[in-house]
Amino acid sequence: MAPNTLPDDQLNVIILITESPSQNGYIESLINAYIRAGHTVICDAHNFFFSNHTPDFIHIHWPERLYKWLSIEGIKKTDIHQTIKNRLAWYKSRNVKIIYTIHNLQPHGSHTNTEKDIYKTVLNHADILLHHCNKSIELVQKIYPFAQDKKNVVCPHGDYLIHYRNIPQLDARKKYNIPPEKIVTLNFGTQKPYKNTNLINEAFDQLKIDSKFLFIAGRYQNPGKNALAKLYYRFLSMVAQKFGSPKKKVLHKAIPTEEIPYLLNSADIVFLGQEHGLNSGLIALAATYSKPVVCPNIGCFKESIKEWQHASYQAGNAADAANALNKIYDKVLDNKKRNTAFDNTKWLADSSWDKHVERIPLVSDS
Template structure:
């Protein structure tokens, strides 16, 4: 079969892993938003991810929002008229970081035209059925997120810490990912400060996405972040930047555990990243987080509960120390969350239509 994805693999290990799994299953795969809008090749499957990125692609062509919506609708109608199976993977509850009403409309439009909705957990199915009436009429399937073996590279813990200028003798907690407001960095720091552990050390790492504020406020935030990065701190280290695949391996291998602090979310790629790199996880009970961490060493706390997060951090950190920093075995988790299983579930659902 020919499968068209609305994404291209560059810089996105999720999409690259998915494409590779489709190819391994014997299918022809091509991608990119440009093909969605312009190609006259009829695929057997159209697999849509992050509809707002279609907006980003079209906005670069200087089209209006209304023209974009009309084009999305006409293209979906064309694929439907060609008996193409339309699949939409639901990564977020609404368009990611988009303030445009048209992005929300496109999100709903794509759900309406989809034959199959792919979720990363059963809770996601229930949430979408409440939020979007069209979702209830679709074939909803659950496919775990998938691993990040495509980015995996072993780096000795001490070597990784030396490269990043991190203390060798500390229990290092990593908060990783693009720095968005809903990821609750103040909460992460507050919980860390409440953690009763002498050897504790926190890393906050990832590109900082500035909120839509005035020039003056933005300047103040940039200045603050610059000071955080350059001024010495005995217990906290900031890396406000993106990471290459090699750098990703270094920072995960330097850490002893991974800490997420979101007050709300549906999915997070950091969870499967942590399990792939064999790092225990402390996370809030939101969205698909708990299901994503089944079969993996982790501690869960109620979202927004600083004391609960600190206690969960302590449990994991003490466990890591008691096991002499030996990494847990992730074989069971990898088997349950393989891309082969992910793609197999999708293709079986297409056959069942």
């Protein structure tokens, strides 16, 4: 979007994002879109706490960045909630508008009441709540009724073209020793309990398809500093890789950004097994690589891919998941017979980061 298409009061606003570019690609893509739209972007949560500059907007994504994922000297853990509250009030007193993109409904992993309170504080101070789907608005307002008084805006999750590479499928499969004739179902990401690896395996085992192949890639959830837990997870990975089924491959390791194109290009289908959740970047990643998606009907999942090739199932129901996989397998087999690929041109156009930024009401009061 060219900067001169913006309203006069929306030209060149200054936005402080409490994140920095990372391997994920989401934040860097958003920053680039903000800049293309003519805005000035300042990054990093340290600026949120210590800068004396007054931007037009603060854009918060994951509240954990302000209290858990950031090393801050001089602020005690027992004081962090009040410090965040005071800092938000300081910005509000200077007519800075707070934008909060709601990626999840509650803090990541196990969490304390203080962490829940910090989430509520961020929501309470926000002027604009950005959601990746309409269902998110409903779910957030059910938990936090005061969110009805905020400006709620739907901005669908953007693409992952920033790290996209088109690698021939044969080359990608050679890297992982996957036979070229297989129909590969990929489950990718940190293997956490709620992502339900057991259901993925159970659903896959119910498929009556000779060419089926399951590829699970991603490290186990960080066991923390417990040395025994680390050894246990490493042992599980070694066993899975050494004695795995000829129809399955397990790659339990942290996947660097430069390897992600190999994973996605090796696959035919992307499968998500979550029991619960609001959003998943894996859906947008799959669509970016023209891979159909099989996912549970939870949170924003189904709505996020309504314009893309997908099949959904009841969360936790392995038989329903197997039926959904079968539907997509039929489409993949048909494409392979005709030597065609799924066309994601429309999805990419609708999910561009420029359109994402266009939807955000960046109107400064200054």
